[in-house]
């Protein structure tokens with residue numbers, strides 16, 4: 001898959017003083033006084049550039065708090081005039097966008113549920129034609145990278161070049177210990193396919209709790225994500241939405257302060273040592289590929305032999321023995337057993353496929 005998007009880097013439209021872009025604010029705006037108070041507290045925390053607040057909330061069930069609606073835009077306007085923060089709001093349809101544009105919201109974001117619906121994305125893109133506003137797009141709930149990329153393509157076709165991807169984790173039947181499984185490989189693959197797209201992380205919706213926020217934030221930065229969006233509430237336990245994952249401005253300030261900002265490159269000595277180690281890895285990977293090829297050749301031979309003797313492909317007892325034996329060895333060597341099990345499963349799938357092809361081949 002290849003895609004060629006015309007996207008501006010973050011520093012083209014926002015001053016980030018060499019620090020990752022930091023966005024925070026409550027999951028939902030709840031009332032004027034609390035919102036303005038928390039924004040003022042947040043404005044004092046170094047590095048925060050954008051204040052977030054949901055005012056139209058997508059809820060799983062109809063009795064949940066659905067947001068304060070348009071009145072929240074007035075409160076955000078007040079915050080803009082009283083602090084140096086920019087503002088961002090989640091939009092899900094053309095009327096939300098029109099309201100935000102009429103009330104000087106600086107940045108729009110599109111939520112995970114909306115991104116999963118191409119009709120909504122197309123409608124939003126059409127509404128934004130000719131508008132110059134940054135748009136952040138969260139990943140869809142399901143781990144569908146093409147759908148996520150499609151959302152950027154639609155925005156880009158509408159002329160939006162200030163685009164940001166927000167990694168907020170993916171729905172999984174069992175995402176424990178997270179609320180949404182991070183599946184880091186998906187934002188990494190997004191970066192590989194669309195290298196000029198800034199990707200930031202939303203640790204709040206990945207974690208679903210307060211304890212994991214620091215760890216996820218640090219990991220995101222270590223994976224070269226360009227910013228963080230974190231939910232901050234004046235009194236998290238009483239929050240009307242996402243209470244479990246929100247933190248106070250003080251806890252948030254400590255989190256930001258503890259982040260280690262690592263650089264992409266080290267000094268010359270570091271680089272040459274790294275190069276040496278990478279050469280070793282290249283050699284090992286070559287060997288791995290050769291060994292896998294050799295294994296599959298033997299699998300072919302076994303397949304032909306089984307076919308000639310009318311013996312079934314899958315022999316469960318043999319497969320069980322393989323798993324048990326290799327796992328024991330992995331454990332002894334200190335290799336992660338889950339990791340080895342996943343690899344063995346993949347190898348086994350391929351082995352079965354090769355033998356199935358042999359069985360199906362006409363002589």
Ligand code: PEP
Pocket residue numbers: 027028054058110111112113138168205
């Ligand atoms: C939110 O940011 O509050 C939100 C609703 O997020 P998501 O769309 O990622 O669920």
Ligand code: MN
Pocket residue numbers: 027028231241242
């Ligand atoms: Mn939320």
